[in-house]
Amino acid sequence: MALSGLDIFKLLPKTNCGDCGVPTCMAFAMKLAQKKAELSECPHASEEAKATLGAASEPPIRLVKIGGQSSLEVGNETVMFRHEKTFYHPTGIAIELRASEGQEKLLPKIKEIEKHKVERVGEELKTDLFFVTQDSQDKKDFLGAINLVKQNSAKGIILYCQDRATLKEALGLLKDDRPAIFLQKELEDADIELAKTNQASLILTAESFEELAAQTEKARSAGLNDLLLNLESKGVGHHLLHNTILRRSALKKNFKPFGYPLFSRIQIKDDFELAANASIFLCKYDSVIVLPRYDKALLYALFTLRQNIYTDPQKPIQVDPKVYPIGDPTPESPVFVTTNFSLTYFIVSGEIENSGLSAHLVVTDTEGQSVLTAWAAGKFVGEKVAKFIKDIKFEQQVKTRKIVIPGFASQISGDLEEHLPGWEVIVGCQEASDIPSFVKKVKLT
């Protein structure tokens, strides 16, 4: 919670000695409130002032990092509803690997997961973490699995191992990798020690709010702050309530013990129920979810949902309005026109590419709106499209005098021809996925 200048002033020595570089304590307090100075610039500040101001500048939900080089950052969220501002740190998706599967089976799996990426709206979507479970008799299986992940992947690792000695060895393999430890039992001092000495974060598990608060208090007072919270739930309904209450306590009540990102390991057998749970957890506040298996179709849906929920609602993702070359267009190549909503642009450019054509794609400025939305809002109309083409002097760059418009915008065709003398407007197909067959049927130049 932010403190006012006056609140801060009350905590300062009030001697106006000037050592901080400003003449009075009050002036210094004002600078602190505006975050233009740091408390350490006052050499006389009391311990109490340091503690209070330090806590006040902490975010209500801590930012936690998992992983070495390509680390995942989760937490530091500030609102309950995305429309209130935005959700900042997309949920990390982890895939569970079981040590008992054996290295022979795990190796190709790890390699495939590492390779798996999907492009969507210009973003590269992928999983973030591996969750490695020790479920074999032999600790070599577990350590072996961790080594395999380390050698074949840059993703962060979450360790789940009931035996502390083995866990310690595993942590030894992950010196600079900031792993996370999934603790599915009552927190002990030795766990805190282990996490601290190995720069690991701890995922705390409890069955009630009170127990969970007691555990985080214990870790915090021992100086361990890289925590994630796992409140066990009887079903998806309880999970939703738990997460809501935890997040609300942190954000609205400034209840420090719950000021950490939330975690959930999903263990459902049925594929479709798994998809349902994971979808809810993505929307309602889990910062890390663990999936029990690797399933490309499921991941694509979840990646897309995550991308949707975590985009900034104040500004649609958009691309620069200009002419984009597809393939190697010449002045004689066909010309297509669309809007600068990222989704629209990427779908359309992808389909023109699929058709094998080289072409010019004119992307007009519709303030990031899709074709129909922009048309309904008067931003994708004949006059504006024509003006855009004239303004960028596109007519001097191409010899082609035919232009393909989106089928859903067929209404603008007359208007566009009128404002763009010398051009013939071709009404394209409605869905971009039909572009490859459309271009075979229609003469475009």
Add this chain to the structure above:
Amino acid sequence: MTFEIPEETHAGKVMEVTLGATPDQGGTRSHTVKIGGSTSSPFHFFEGEHPHSPVVAMEVFDQVPAKYPDFLRNYCRDVIDQPAAMAKKCVAEYGAELISVRLEGTHPEKGNRSVEEAAEIVKHVLESVSVPIIVTGHSHFEKNNEVMKKVCEVSAGENCLINYVETDNYKTIAAACLAYKHTLVAQSPIDVNLAKQLNILLTEMNFPAEKIVMDPLTGTLGYGLEYTYSIMERIRNDGLAGDKMLAFPMLINPGYETFRVKETRAAEKDYPEWGDLEARGIYWEISTSMSLLVAGAELLIMYHPQAVDAVKKKIKEMFVPKKGN
């Protein structure tokens, strides 16, 4: 530090809406379905009442949509061209709690079927199933008005959910609903103010508030879902805060919107990183449905039987009308 559950109470309440009518209510349904009535955010049982659980409808067609995927046909190949038989199958085998009859084939550019044909189909569906029904039209105002007027008339007293009217076209259909005792869907394009305005227009013509269901317009996963999601949360928050003109139960269309986008149609061989086609389609519909459920949807019109099954199970699991852990 002692912990206390931070409850938030609200002044408002979502309108309770009844769908269908039993014989003693003037219809022929075996039971009615009630939605709405909530006094806190979706599934927030710890701080409010939720007397009715969300429900799942399935859809049948006077004319099968051009993009209806092949894998979906496999579940109803034998009956897909017979809406009444398909309705029966959806209820008996796939657990549909309501049936939506989509009359897109009456659109002048999509088949131009006659008003009488449409009315016949609705009558047959009413005879073949005993659950409440939804009748879903299209955006060609003139034709749709004629179709809906006739549908309202031939199903008089059944309290069908007539889907939908919008700001530029509500009077004729709303009047028919009033005359023949049906409930109405007020659709607006993902906008809180437009939604509110339409509800005000309806109530100003004395349309009963307890007969309005809102459709905030569904963008499916990856195609505008985030807009629908946030508009629904805002509508629900405002409604609970006391704005009566936004406190209506909400309907969404995950089925229709999902099974026309490329992600539910493109083969795995062309997009290997997208995974199995049918599973992908089911996941797509489930993710759309679940996210919009937590945003406030109470009536979902869905397509894939396996998605319907999973979503219904989850609704049950989320319905935990007890406090605490």
